Amino acid sequence: MTSLPAKVPERLRNRAHIVSAYDICLRLEKSLQQATDKGEDVGKSMINIRILGYLIHFVPTDQGLKTVVDEITSCKDDFALLNVGKMYYDHYIRAFRANKGRIPTPSNHASRPSFDKIADMMKATIVEAPQSHVEAKKNALIRDGYRCVVTGKYDARSVKDIRELNDLVLSDPRLRREVTQCAHIFAESTNSSIEPGSAKRNYAATMWAVMTRFGHEKLPAELNGSKVHRLENVMTLVPGFHADFDQLTVWFVPTGEENKYKLEATETLVLRDYPEYVTFTTPDPVNLPVPSPTYLAIHAACAKVAHLSGAAERIDKFxxxxxxxxxxxxxxxxxxxxxxxxxxxxxxxxxxxx
Structure with a gap:
């Protein structure tokens, strides 16, 4: 958990209403710190107010910034303010952090056929509109060249099943193979297999309401039901990076160059085994699109807010x-x-x- 910076980002310092909202967060943070120093238990209050403060720093859209600022300034008292922070804790941070990476990832069917050529494998396995995790993984593997998009390691099962790929890996001692997983940016559990009137649907509706208030009105429709498996929401990853990504320990930061990202993490050690930059590529931009920069930006903002506010640490403790x-x-x-x-x-x- 890190104290809020003394000021808003420099680009916002001439916008009085934003500065005023941030000062409200700073005031309550100072009050809570004084109570903590006296030995009082403030519970999650410090996390909740820091979530609001860090959202002002990192929320990825202007509409999102306006929403957060308006919500802060409209609160009549500290109790209401902390409840707004709790709402973002429950329905923004937990939407990315809760349960992700804790359920075993389904593997491909054991009887998957073998192929001589990569092209033959692509023709036989590509799915036009993935309806399941397994189908999403098939498409992601094809788009990602049967490799983890971060480490470049080849998918072990694909190397076994495709003779051309097997020969390629054998021919170059620098190439490596490992089991890979299909990683979702927005968790597949968030919006799939939801029964009408269920608690899960109510939870998802609140999470999508947050996304809409951030200016992402199209997200609920884009990721509705089985659409959560669309290629823009998935990527091929080795298990270690997949776990780091799901636990909000590492995230992708745009570089200004299309589809090229810099990896950032909660600590330097996390990045030791990964490259500094990752570039997403595809053999067919129309039918096999790369991961969405919008989805990745929402995940990155959530990761930074969760880490700095202390929310991620508290969830891990739970x-x-x-x-x-x-x-x-x-x-x-x-x-x-x-x-x-x-x-x-x-x-x-x-x-x-x-």
Whole structure:
């Protein structure tokens, strides 16, 4: 968790209403810090106010910035302000962080046929409109050249199944193979297999409402149902990078050059095994589009806000506590853990009966 910078970004310092909104965040952060220094428990309040402050720094659209500023300045008291921060914690950060990377990724069917040529494999396996994770992975592998888009390692199963690819890897000792996974930018659990009236649908609706207020009105339709598997929302990754990406530990930053990104992370060590820059390519820009820069920008903003505000660290702690704990504290110390667990179950589609 990192304290809010003393000022807004330089490009915003001549916009009085934005500065005023940010000063409201700074004031409450200072008040909460004073309470903490006195030994008082402020719970998630510090995280919630820092989420709002860091959104002013990193929200990826002008409409999103306007929305956050308007929401801050319209709050009548600190309680209302913290509730706005909590809403973004629940329905922006958790939308990317909760449950992603914690469920085993489906693999291709064991009886997949073998091919002599890469072109033959492409013709036989490309799916026009992917309806499932497996179909999305097939298309992503074709677009990404059967390699992880970050490390360049070839998909181990594809090397086994395509003789031409096998010969290529054998011919160059510098080439490596590894199991790869189909990684979604927006989690496939967010918007697929949602029953009408379910808690999962209510959760998704609130998350999409946040995206709409940020100026991304088309996102709910673009990623509705099985459309979450569209190529713009997926990429081929090795498991290690996939986990880092899903846990908001690493993100893609545009360079100004089309489809070229710089990798950034929560700490330098995370980037040790990865290249500084990643360029997305495709053999067919029309039918096999590269990952969406809009989706990646939303993910990057979320990752930075989650890391700096302390939200990501708190979510990680909850996951550890949920895995390690077997009973609830009778004195109420586990109340927040229980609240978090209930939220996760509702987001996953379970109905909670009290």
């Amino acid at each position: 996951y550890r506590d949920m895995e390690d704990g077997t009973t609830l504290d009778p004195n109420g110390a586990s109340a927040e853990l229980l609240e978090h667990a209930i939220f996760e179950l509702q987001a996953a589609g379970y109905k909670i009966i009290v």
